Amino acid sequence: MTETAFSGASAGLPTRPAPARFRRPGNGMSLLYLGAAAFFVYSLHGSEISVESLVNGLPNMARLIGEMFPPSIARLQSVGSAMLQTFQMAFAGTVIGVLLSVPLAICAARSLSPHPVLYHISRALIALFRTVPDLVWALFFVVTVGLGPFAGMLTLVVDAIGFCGRFFAEAMEETDKGPQEALTALGARRSGVVFSAVLPAAMPSMINSSLFTLEKATRASVVLGLVGAGGIGIELKVAMDLFQYDQAATIILGVFLLVLVVERLSSMLRQRILRQSV
Amino acid sequence: MTAVTLARATDAKQLPQGEPLPPPILAGGRAAPDAALVELDVTGLCKAYHGGPAVLDGVSLQVPRGQSVALIGSNGAGKSTLLRCCLRLIEPSGGEVTLLGEKVRALDKARLRRLRAEIGFVFQRHNLVGQLSVLSNVIHGAQSRQAGPGAWFHFLASRAAREEAMHCLERVGLAEFALRRADQLSGGQSQRVAIARTLMQRPRMMFADEPVASLDPNAGEEVMNLFAELIREKGLTLVFTSHHINHALRYADRVVALRNGRIELDVATAGVDAAALRGIYD
Numbered sequence: 001m002t003e004t005a006f007s008g009a010s011a012g013l014p015t016r017p018a019p020a021r022f023r024r025p026g027n028g029m030s031l032l033y034l035g036a037a038a039f040f041v042y043s044l045h046g047s048e049i050s051v052e053s054l055v056n057g058l059p060n061m062a063r064l065i066g067e068m069f070p071p072s073i074a075r076l077q078s079v080g081s082a083m084l085q086t087f088q089m090a091f092a093g094t095v096i097g098v099l100l101s102v103p104l105a106i107c108a109a110r111s112l113s114p115h116p117v118l119y120h121i122s123r124a125l126i127a128l129f130r131t132v133p134d135l136v137w138a139l140f141f142v143v144t145v146g147l148g149p150f151a152g153m154l155t156l157v158v159d160a161i162g163f164c165g166r167f168f169a170e171a172m173e174e175t176d177k178g179p180q181e182a183l184t185a186l187g188a189r190r191s192g193v194v195f196s197a198v199l200p201a202a203m204p205s206m207i208n209s210s211l212f213t214l215e216k217a218t219r220a221s222v223v224l225g226l227v228g229a230g231g232i233g234i235e236l237k238v239a240m241d242l243f244q245y246d247q248a249a250t251i252i253l254g255v256f257l258l259v260l261v262v263e264r265l266s267s268m269l270r271q272r273i274l275r276q277s278v
Numbered sequence: 279m280t281a282v283t284l285a286r287a288t289d290a291k292q293l294p295q296g297e298p299l300p301p302p303i304l305a306g307g308r309a310a311p312d313a314a315l316v317e318l319d320v321t322g323l324c325k326a327y328h329g330g331p332a333v334l335d336g337v338s339l340q341v342p343r344g345q346s347v348a349l350i351g352s353n354g355a356g357k358s359t360l361l362r363c364c365l366r367l368i369e370p371s372g373g374e375v376t377l378l379g380e381k382v383r384a385l386d387k388a389r390l391r392r393l394r395a396e397i398g399f400v401f402q403r404h405n406l407v408g409q410l411s412v413l414s415n416v417i418h419g420a421q422s423r424q425a426g427p428g429a430w431f432h433f434l435a436s437r438a439a440r441e442e443a444m445h446c447l448e449r450v451g452l453a454e455f456a457l458r459r460a461d462q463l464s465g466g467q468s469q470r471v472a473i474a475r476t477l478m479q480r481p482r483m484m485f486a487d488e489p490v491a492s493l494d495p496n497a498g499e500e501v502m503n504l505f506a507e508l509i510r511e512k513g514l515t516l517v518f519t520s521h522h523i524n525h526a527l528r529y530a531d532r533v534v535a536l537r538n539g540r541i542e543l544d545v546a547t548a549g550v551d552a553a554a555l556r557g558i559y560d
């Protein structure tokens with residue numbers, strides 16, 4: 001008897017069969033899946049998907065790319081200075097946005113906020129900045145402060161606050177409560193707890209978010225020119241509108257290089273900064 | 279066994295009023311606790327978390343200056359809750375706590391901060407800020423007497439504060455680690471830095487909640503010995519919790535056992551044996 005029980009455990013069938021691999025979805029879920037599939041088909045129709053246009057477009061694409069090469073170096077200097085302006089917008093906007101995000105995030109972190117009213121206001125502000133797309137902000141600032149890079153920079157500040165405000169607040173909320181309790185126990189003020197325990201613990205994550213914001217801002221600043229908010233975007237649009245595809249190619253390559261360099265530098269910096277201590 | 283424990287428990291309850299406490303056994307040479315100066319006076323302390331069951335149910339305890347008290351009891355007996363209530367890290371639900379002559383529950387924020395500054399609190403986890411240097415962590419101990427950035431980071435601190443912090447680090451034998459990141463220390467070293475941080479407070483009293491529970495036996499002994507030396511040197515009062523009965527017997531003048539939120543046993547360590555203490559875990 002005991003022998004059979006033992007061999008059952010090692011070789012034969014277990015007394016309790018393994019559970020089914022998949023669980024049958026409930027009726028509600030099945031309906032939801034079906035609905036999603038139907039909406040996908042409807043969406044293909046809505047976006048006027050057409051194999052014919054794609055096939056007819058292929059030679060056009062080849063021709064366009066052909067005309068882009070070799071890229072023109074005729075206006076290299078003005079392209080260069082527009083590129084510099086683009087990055088200046090991105091950098092200034094990110095730095096200002098990150099600096100403004102820190103106090104806003106402290107107010108928007110549940111455990112640190114000085115007052116519940118302040119908490120809800122700062123949460124709402126961050127959500128507004130994040131959910132309204134940057135092109136809309138750019139249009140808003142172009143109309144209010146005029147064409148040019150300042151409107152672009154303001155857009156990037158708002159963008160940075162929408163992104164960093166949220167992630168800084170989350171990073172602060174997730175910090176280890178132990179050191180904070182220890183500081184409270186030794187008679188530290190709230191400001192002391194925030195600056196000497198919460199911020200240092202949240203710093204690696206905040207630096208990550210800030211560098212990511214810089215990368216995002218560099219990419220965004222290229223597009224902002226399209227609505228007149230300064231930078232390289234306007235050059236690209238003009239070149240495309242005048243069928244100067246070789247000019248456009250230079251600009252696109254320049255943008256590619258800029259974004260690549262910024263990403264590289266930021267990942268290098270990340271490694272360096274995260275190992276330091278103060 | 280249980281009978282012995284219970285018998286002790288009943289005489290123990292009369293200890294504070296009646297018989298004088300026996301002399302301390304702590305490493306010899308220290309003055310007997312001054313019974314006239316009660317530094318911690320807890321009366322009828324109650325605590326229930328969010329309408330749950332009573333975790334502390336009428337705890338009364340007097341600790342005279344210079345005494346070293348071990349709080350023992352099984353998991354969930356309420357030891358940590360008791361220590362935290364004394365500093366109002368959590369709010370008591372009832373009863374009185376008088377700490378260094380101040381009625382703790384009546385204090386406003388500023389005076390509570392000043393009182394907390396006088397008590398060094400060492401936790402089971404060292405609770406250092408891992409991203410900062412050891413020196414910055416020690417300087418944090420000055421935050422109660424110095425508002426503002428001067429006590430946030432060592433590079434912003436005054437020369438006097440930096441020197442005092444180095445003294446505290448020397449005292450725990452870790453001066454050469456001053457600029458090391460705190461998260462790169464071993465458990466024992468971290469706990470010693472946490473003690474250095476309490477020294478920076480210039481404390482009059484020490485609380486320690488299972489200060490060696492996460493350390494290996496040798497590191498644990500080292501930390502307990504350090505406590506004992508500091509207590510003797512500065513004549514501090516110490517209340518610590520521990521699951522090590524030997525530590526309770528060796529490093530305390532008096533053992534207080536909690537069970538289900540009540541004091542079950544309160545005896546001088548001098549006469550008591552380990553077997554009797556084990557009874558409270560039954």
Ligand SMILES: Nc1ncnc2c1ncn2[C@@H]1O[C@H](COP(=O)(O)OP(=O)(O)OP(=O)(O)O)[C@@H](O)[C@H]1O
Pocket residue numbers: 327333351352353354355356357358359360
């Ligand atoms: N923040 C809290 N919220 C609700 N209940 C809590 C909280 N902290 C502790 N408790 C409960 O209070 C009781 C006493 O906990 P406490 O931590 O004081 O015990 P302890 O004696 O320190 O135990 P241990 O030896 O495990 O550290 C436990 O039942 C615990 O579940």
Ligand SMILES: [Mg+2]
Pocket residue numbers: 357358359487488
């Ligand atoms: Mg505990």
